[in-house]
Every structure is written in structure tokens, then in C-alpha cells.
Amino acid sequence: xxxGTVAVVGGGVIGQSVAWRAATAGHRVSLVDPAPGSxxxxxxxxxxxxxxxxxxxxxxxxxxxxxxxxxWPRFAARLTAATGGDPGLRTEGTVLxxxxxxxxxxxxxxxxxxAGLGHAPEKLTGRQVRALEPGIGPEVRSGLLLAEDLSVDxxxxxxxxxxxxxxAGVEAVAGRAVAVRGNRIRLADGSTVDADVVVLACGAxxxxxxxxxxxxxxVKGEVLRLRARPSALPPPQRTVRALVQGRPSYxxxxxxxxxxxxxxxxxxxxxxxxxxxxxxxxxxxAERVLPGIAEYALVECAAGLRPGTPDNLPLIGWLxxxxxxxxxxxxxxxxxxxxxxxxxxxxxDDRPPPAPVLAADPHRLALTREPLSGVSR
Amino acid sequence: xxxxxxQDPLVIAGREFGSRLVMGTGGADNLAVLxxxxxxxxxELTTVAMRRMDASGGPGVLELLRRLDIEVLPNTxxxxxxxxxxxxxRLAREALGTNWVKLEVVADERTLLPDPVELLDAAEQLVxxxxxxxxxxxxxxxxxxxxxxxxxxxxxxxGSPIGTGLGxxxxxxxxxxxxxxxxxxxxxxxxxxxxxxxxxxxxxCAAVLLATAVTRAGDPERMAAAMxxxxxxxxxxxxxxxxxxxxxxxxxxxxxxxxx
Numbered sequence: 001x002x003x004g005t006v007a008v009v010g011g012g013v014i015g016q017s018v019a020w021r022a023a024t025a026g027h028r029v030s031l032v033d034p035a036p037g038s039x040x041x042x043x044x045x046x047x048x049x050x051x052x053x054x055x056x057x058x059x060x061x062x063x064x065x066x067x068x069x070x071x072w073p074r075f076a077a078r079l080t081a082a083t084g085g086d087p088g089l090r091t092e093g094t095v096l097x098x099x100x101x102x103x104x105x106x107x108x109x110x111x112x113x114x115a116g117l118g119h120a121p122e123k124l125t126g127r128q129v130r131a132l133e134p135g136i137g138p139e140v141r142s143g144l145l146l147a148e149d150l151s152v153d154x155x156x157x158x159x160x161x162x163x164x165x166x167x168a169g170v171e172a173v174a175g176r177a178v179a180v181r182g183n184r185i186r187l188a189d190g191s192t193v194d195a196d197v198v199v200l201a202c203g204a205x206x207x208x209x210x211x212x213x214x215x216x217x218x219v220k221g222e223v224l225r226l227r228a229r230p231s232a233l234p235p236p237q238r239t240v241r242a243l244v245q246g247r248p249s250y251x252x253x254x255x256x257x258x259x260x261x262x263x264x265x266x267x268x269x270x271x272x273x274x275x276x277x278x279x280x281x282x283x284x285x286a287e288r289v290l291p292g293i294a295e296y297a298l299v300e301c302a303a304g305l306r307p308g309t310p311d312n313l314p315l316i317g318w319l320x321x322x323x324x325x326x327x328x329x330x331x332x333x334x335x336x337x338x339x340x341x342x343x344x345x346x347x348x349d350d351r352p353p354p355a356p357v358l359a360a361d362p363h364r365l366a367l368t369r370e371p372l373s374g375v376s377r
Numbered sequence: 378x379x380x381x382x383x384q385d386p387l388v389i390a391g392r393e394f395g396s397r398l399v400m401g402t403g404g405a406d407n408l409a410v411l412x413x414x415x416x417x418x419x420x421e422l423t424t425v426a427m428r429r430m431d432a433s434g435g436p437g438v439l440e441l442l443r444r445l446d447i448e449v450l451p452n453t454x455x456x457x458x459x460x461x462x463x464x465x466x467r468l469a470r471e472a473l474g475t476n477w478v479k480l481e482v483v484a485d486e487r488t489l490l491p492d493p494v495e496l497l498d499a500a501e502q503l504v505x506x507x508x509x510x511x512x513x514x515x516x517x518x519x520x521x522x523x524x525x526x527x528x529x530x531x532x533x534x535x536g537s538p539i540g541t542g543l544g545x546x547x548x549x550x551x552x553x554x555x556x557x558x559x560x561x562x563x564x565x566x567x568x569x570x571x572x573x574x575x576x577x578x579x580x581x582c583a584a585v586l587l588a589t590a591v592t593r594a595g596d597p598e599r600m601a602a603a604m605x606x607x608x609x610x611x612x613x614x615x616x617x618x619x620x621x622x623x624x625x626x627x628x629x630x631x632x633x634x635x636x637x
Contacts, residue, residue: 056595057410109595217437246540265406266428267437277455308437311409 003027004196006348009177009185009209011036013044013154013337014326015201016161017075020082021341022199022348023168030171032185032193037158040203041333043223043304045252045260046154048072048335051121051146052094052241056113060359061313065332067356068339072150075338079157082164088153088255094239096121097129097136097143097289103243104142111144121146133236137291140242151239151252154334177202180209183322199324199344204270204305206327212319215365216328218270218305221263222278225300228257232295235259244285251286259296261286267308274301306330315362316343316353324348325362382613387584389561390477390509390530394421397578398608399450399563400601401425401588402438404540410598411438414591415445418601423447424479424586426454427469439473450511452479457492459499466503478503479533479586480512489539493520497527504528513565516546518553525560532558533565533586536577540589542569545576555581571600571607578611579619 003026008019011033023029050065076089098107111121124143130136132145166172175187180200185193202209204218228234235253242249252260264278279301286293309315309328314336319325324347326340343353343360386393400420405411415423425438442449451469456462459482466478482499484492491514503510509530514520516534524532534554537543544567545551555562561583568574568587577585585608594600 055406057597058407308408310407310412312407 003348005030006197006199007032007173007183007185007193007195008199008201009033009180010201010203010205010327012039012041012201012203013037013158013161013333014041014203014329014340015199016158016165017337017341018199018201018326018344019170020161020165020168021345023165023170024082025345025349027348028171029165029169030173030193030195031165032173032175032177032187034174034176036172037162039205040221040304040306041154041158043221043302044154044334045223045250045262046088046152046157046334047094047149047239047250047252048151049094049146049149049239049241050332050335051114051119051149052096052110052144053331054110054114054117058312059117060356061332062117064313064339064356064359065335067354068332068336069148069150071338071342072152072335075341076152079160079164082167083160085156085160085163087157087160088151090151090239090253092238093145093147094149094151094241095124095129095132095143095145095236096241096243097140098243099139099141099288100245101141102246106243106246107142107144119148133238133240135233135236135290135292136240137289139288149239152334153254157334177209180323182320197322197324197348199326200319201326203307203327203329203333206307206325210319210323210325212362213315213325213327215310216315217267217308219265219308219330220268220271220303221265221306221331222274222282222301222303223260223262224279224282224298225302226259226261226293226296227299228259228296233292236290240289242285242289244288247281247285249282249285249289251290258299259293261293265306270305272303272305274303278303306333310365313364314340314360315365316340316357316360317362318347319362328360383609385612385616387561389511389583394448394584395419396421396605396608397584397612398574398605399424399565399584399586400447400591401452401586402592403454403588404592405438405588405597406592408438408441411592412441412445414597414601415441415447417598417605418591419605421447422450424450424452424588427451427465427472428453428455448477449473449475450477450479451475452513453481453499454483456482457484457495458482459495459502462495462499463502463506466499466508467506470508476507477509478511480510480529491515491535493517496520497523500524500529501527511563516550516554518550518557521554521562522557525558529560531561531563531583533563535566536564536573537567539566541567542590543567544569544573545580548576548580551577551580551582568604571603574604575607575611575614578608579615581615584608 122145126141129143179186315328343357453462536545564577565586
């Protein structure tokens with residue numbers, strides 16, 4: 001069965017998920033990206049952790065994240081069925097730890113907030129944290145266990161999405177998009193790509209492609225990749241998120257002794273250079289949480305650009321006739337990829353998307369309706 | 378008369394601001410929440426870290442401040458020496474077209490306390506270069522006076538270290554600084570809750586600068602409104618003149634009845 005043609009702009013985790021799912025559903029799909037899987041998705045930690053990201057005032061995002069989390073096991077199974085590979089889905093959960101008493105007060109506040117929403121986490125003493133994860137150091141004095149949060153190996157997922165897309169017939173277009181209007185994409189070489197529907201999924205680069213996406217801004221994050229050497233303690237079983245005197249960081253274990261350490265967060269335009277201070281801050285805080293990492297190999301330092309929006313919710317929906325947007329996923333690209341793909345499929349089929357996605361309506365932002373001066377139409 | 382009591386502008390370097398609350402944006406993770414907090418605060422001047430923003434004009438904090446018609450006060454957060462701070466201030470002037478700078482030169486990452494030697498050096502260089510300099514300083518009356526002498530447009534002593542929320546640890550020093558200053562004194566850093574901001578104003582500060590107390594509060598918008606009210610209340614109390622503190626009770630109604 002062949003439905004209409006769909007051109008997806010952007011080959012990060014969102015674009016590739018949409019392309020693969022749409023092709024599987026019978027659409028003729030092309031994916032426009034000069035280097036798929038090379039942007040923020042490659043740098044990401046791969047945490048699927050809506051609960052430990054929860055914050056008062058962001059309840060819509062938590063609802064969306066929890067619905068997205070529920071999509072992941074089936075999405076991962078489908079991916080494995082399609083390619084025979086392993087996306088590295090880990091179900092051991094997340095332990096959130098704090099050092100000093102102010103960190104503990106922040107954890108208590110999160111626990112209270114989650115309890116009020118019906119997701120009370122288990123509170124842990126420092127000793128209980130170390131019983132779960134023996135590598136955690138003596139400075140850690142409190143913790144919360146969030147058993148539901150998951151993680152994936154972001155690079156394994158990207159590799160499998162690419163393979164699954166290829167097998168499902170997704171056509172790769174290696175051009176760089178410079179503008180999108182309705183169902184027409186203009187490429188840097190002056191040529192155009194037309195389709196029945198265009199799906200714009202360009203993450204932190206979205207604003208430059210369409211004036212109504214002006215509010216999507218790049219939020220830089222530095223992430224380090226470590227690997228346990230034979231002489232070192234193995235990485236933790238669970239994702240460890242830490243507050244070290246108020247500074248947040250995370251450590252996500254990978255198969256084979258890998259450990260992903262992130263992430264800084266600041267706004268510096270489209271800069272993706274790794275700074276000395278970024279690396280120093282991450283290592284200094286991580287070593288206080290897991291002293292054993294001093295013996296690890298420092299394999300990679302990289303920076304990526306999260307696509308931020310004013311209210312931290314993504315933009316998923318029809319922007320104008322012929323154009324669906326799926327961008328602005330900020331810190332949550334991997335978590336939200338399966339539900340975003342399902343939502344886009346629903347829109348393509350004229351069905352309503354999953355209910356929590358409605359909060360991500362791109363027309364909610366006044367800015368998207370009234371582009372500010374300086375942006376030419 | 379009642380309305381006039383609230384017409385009490387803050388004047389720094391000849392510029393008037395209708396609000397005596399200066400905001401910072403550090404710690405804000407959600408621009409929509411920050412926008413509501415800034416509106417609730419009534420602030421007309423807000424500081425942003427040069428090293429933590431996109432000065433090229435993207436849709437981040439800068440655009441938000443411009444849309445809300447709030448004056449941007451670039452700061453040199455993260456600088457550890459005078460030369461670094463001077464360079465950062467010049468980059469800010471070039472990028473933002475303002476010669477105002479909140480000068481921040483910290484001694485170490487753990488306390489984030491100002492480095493007095495580097496601070497004074499940087500302040501002197503920047504004043505000579507035509508900047509309007511608002512230095513973040515220790516609650517040291519001598520240093521505050523020296524900063525004024527090199528030509529700073531205000532002095533901004535800390536109540537306690539940045540982000541601690543410990544309030545004003547040495548109110549007497551703040552009073553000493555206020556009593557000798559002929560430029561505005563802005564209490565900068567350490568505010569935890571509304572009573573801290575009110576106390577700063579009661580001590581005679583011309584304004585209060587705060588960020589974390591609002592951006593990391595459970596409800597930033599409501600806390601911003603609380604700070605606004607506290608600054609106004611503290612200012613009015615300072616101007617009104619408080620009663621002396623007494624050890625023994627003193628009846629508030631007269632002991633003798635003259636009414637007849």
C-alpha cells in the first residue's frame with residue numbers, strides 16, 4: 001500500500017523516527033539531511049527520565065514525558081524486530097543523589113512535587129544509596145529512587161533507526177535545507193524538494209528555516225564519554241543524577257563499561273566548541289559523586305545544541321497547510337521521539353494525536369504567529 | 378499624597394528607574410516562567426551574564442528583556458581577574474551597545490566571593506574607559522569607599538555569598554557602607570526571601586539585586602511579586618523613620634487622659 005509522499009527535514013532522532021515509522025505505515029518517505037545522526041542526537045545522554053526532570057509549573061511536560069516513556073518498550077522492540085540490533089534499553093531506573101543539606105532539601109522538594117502528582121519516589125539515605133550503587137562516594141548523603149525512568153544508548157538507536165529506515169524504503173537526500181514553506185523545501189544548491197507533506201524536524205536549526213519557528217533557540221550542552229578501564233570499579237547499574245551543591249549532572253551507564261557524563265547548559269548561539277570550564281565542572285562534580293571515575297578513560301568531549309522553546313515544551317503539529325513541525329524537544333529528544341513519531345503519523349492520517357501531545361501545539365506561542373522584526377518572510 | 382509616596386525613582390548615573398528591584402536571570406530554566414516572574418517583579422533593569430548568553434541576538438533572554446522593555450545590564454560573571462573582566466565588559470559594550478556593566482570578579486568557584494584586588498583594578502580601568510561601572514563587592518566599608526573613589530556609579534555589596542540565600546549576614550557593615558556612600562548602594566547577592574529584601578531597604582540601600590531567590594523559588598512569579606512588595610515596603614519604612622528600640626514596654630495610648 002502506498003499513501004502520499006512525505007519529506008522529513010532533519011535526520012536527528014526525531015526526524016529518523018518519524019521517517020521510519022511513516023515509511024513502515026506505507027508513506028513514500030525521503031529524509032533530507034547532509035549528515036543524519038551527527039547533531040545533538042549523537043551527543044545526547046539517552047536518558048528517558050521524565051520523573052527526575054519534573055519541575056513545578058511544567059506539569060504538561062511531565063504528562064507528555066510519562067506518556068512518551070510508556071511508548072518506549074514497544075518502540076525498542078519494533079526497532080529490534082526491524083534490524084535485529086539492540087538499542088540498549090536499560091530498565092534499572094534512576095537514582096537521584098544530593099551532597100549537602102541544601103541539595104537534600106531540593107530533592108525533598110522534588111519528592112513532594114512528585115508525590116502531589118501521584119508518583120511518590122522512594123527516599124534514600126546516603127547509606128541506602130551506596131547499598132544500591134556501591135561506587136557512589138561518601139559525600140553523597142541523600143537520594144531518591146525513580147525506578148520507572150529508563151535510558152537508551154543514543155548512538156545504537158541512531159544506527160538502528162538509519163538501518164530500519166533504509167529497510168523500510170526511506171530515501172536519503174543528502175542536501176542541506178535552507179528554507180521550508182508549506183510542502184516545499186529549498187536546498188542550499190538552489191534545488192527544491194516537494195512532497196504531499198513536509199515534516200520539519202531540524203532541532204536547534206529550525207528557526208532559520210521558517211519564520212514562525214523563531215522562538216526555537218539553541219541551548220548548548222557539553223557531554224563527556226568515559227569508559228571503565230580494567231583497573232577501575234565498573235560503572236553504576238542505574239542512571240545516576242546528582243545535585244552537587246546545587247549543580248545538576250548525570251551519569252548514564254552503557255554496555256561494555258561506558259559511562260556518559262553530562263551536561264552543561266548555556267546559551268551561546270550555534271557554538272559547539274567544548275570549553276575547558278565545561279569539562280572541568282563536569283569532571284569535578286562527577287568525581288565527588290563517583291570517585292572511581294578518576295581511573296576511567298576520557299574517551300570523548302563533545303557539545304550539542306538542544307532546541308529550546310520558551311516553555312520547554314516541544315512544537316508538534318500542523319504549522320500551515322502541507323507542513324508539520326516536530327521540533328523544540330530541548331533536553332528530551334530521545335524520550336519524546338516515539339510519541340512524536342506516533343503523533344506525526346496520526347496527523348498524516350487525519351487522526352487526532354495522543355492527547356498529551358496537544359500541549360505541544362505549535363500555535364500556542366504568540367511568537368510563532370508574530371515573528372519579530374529582523375526575520376524576513 | 379498617597380500615590381506620590383510611590384513615585385520614588387532610583388537614580389543611577391543620571392538615569393531614572395521606576396523600580397528599586399534589579400533582577401538577575403541566573404537559575405532560570407524556563408523562559409515562559411522567567412517572563413511571568415519579570416513582569417511580576419516590576420523590574421526595569423535586569424542583569425545577564427555575558428558568558429552565558431547568545432549576544433548575537435537569538436530568541437533567548439536578551440530578546441525577552443527587549444520585548445518587556447527592561448534595560449539590560451550585562452555582567453562579567455565567571456571572570457577571575459581584572460584583565461578578563463575588562464575584556465568581557467568591552468565585548469558586552471560592543472555586542473549590546475551599552476556602556477553599563479555589572480562588574481563581577483570572583484576569587485574562587487567555591488565561595489564566589491569578590492576578589493577585592495582584581496575588582497578595584499578592573500573598576501578603575503573600566504571607569505577610565507568610559508563605562509558606567511556597578512561593582513559587585515564584599516560587604517567591606519573600606520573597599521566600597523575605594524570603589525566610589527575610582528568613579529563607580531554605584532556600589533553593590535553582598536548580603537551573603539551568591540546563591541546561598543543566607544540573607545544579610547552583617548547588617549552593620551551594610552549600614553556603614555550606606556552611611557558613607559554618596560552613590561547608590563545596591564544590596565547584591567544572598568537574598569533568600571522577602572524579609573531579606575525589606576531589611577536591605579530599611580538599612581538604607583537604594584535598591585536590591587536578586588536572581589536565585591526568585592528563579593529557583595517554588596513559584597517564581599509569586600516570589601517576584603513578594604520581592605517587589607518587600608522592596609517597596611522596606612523603602613517606605615526607611616524613609617518614614619523607625620521608632621527606637623526599647624528594652625521596656627511603653628504604652629501606645631497616653632497614660633493621662635487629656636480629652637476630658
